[in-house]
Amino acid sequence: MNILIIDDDQSLRYMLREICKYAGWDSVVAENGVEGLDKFREIKPDLALVDYHMPEMDGLKTVKKLREEDIHTPIIVLTVDERQEIADQFLQAGASDFALKPVKAPDIIARIQLHIRLANIQEFQNNEVDVYTTKGISKQTMNHISEYLQQQQDAIPVDQISKRVGLAYPTVYRYLMHLLEIGKVKQTVSHQKIGRPKKLYQWFTK
Structure with missing residues (x-):
């Protein structure tokens, strides 16, 4: 399994890579949304982790661009902002879920496993397309x-x-x-x- 990590914080990128390594997953990192979009197209990851606050292209724009490329790949947003209105914007843009910072290894591993499982269910039932509607509902x-x-x-x-x-x-x-x-x-x-x-x-x- 390959995880794409898009975050401008070098220490967090390192920590997330170590968590992925511990869980037995491969990972690729990007320092911002623009680079992340290129890597997404290149490696076609099983799941993407996207930071909210980034230079070049913030997390919301990044999620929208990733979702334009692929409607199935789970996208988990990393954020310290718990406001519902922010969450609604991300979900409507196509995010699958959130992981609050500071990131905890057991939480992010469980969250990734859940969304990979949900994505696999969709792939198994591939006659139906799981489109993110205007309400941001999967x-x-x-x-x-x-x-x-x-x-x-x-x-x-x-x-x-x-x-x-x-x-x-x-x-x-x-x-x-x-x-x-x-x-x-x-x-x-x-x-x-x-x-x-x-x-x-x-x-x-x-």
Whole structure:
């Protein structure tokens, strides 16, 4: 398996290469989005890791360009910015998920393994094209979240769903909003004794 690492931070590129080596994966690095796009075309990686803040071409533009080249390859964005509006922009551009900095080896390895598995499911079912829609929704990721929700008897919060399905909180939240919009999920509010009310989500069964 070959991982493309696009990040302007030399120390992080080195660390990510070491993590890939530990996991038994090959890796190729690029210092910015322009170089990353060239490497993407050249090596056709199994997955791309893309930093948000970069010179030459930032992470958002890079994700858009990569997605124009290929609609299937998983793209994980590396960021310290957890704002949902930023996540929504990336997901709409075609990002698959996020990994928060500082990067932790177990987390990034698990995240890569999950997205490679989802990509392999898509390849196995290659009669259908997993297109990133204008809403930034991937069918395989939506199925992954939906299957988990269908197995739960109780309504649960986003952070718990995020931990269980192995996807970043902003990714899960966006997919839940989509499932809520199309009537597959229902939202309830749990009033806590301490703190703000908590929103819970549950698969809608008629």
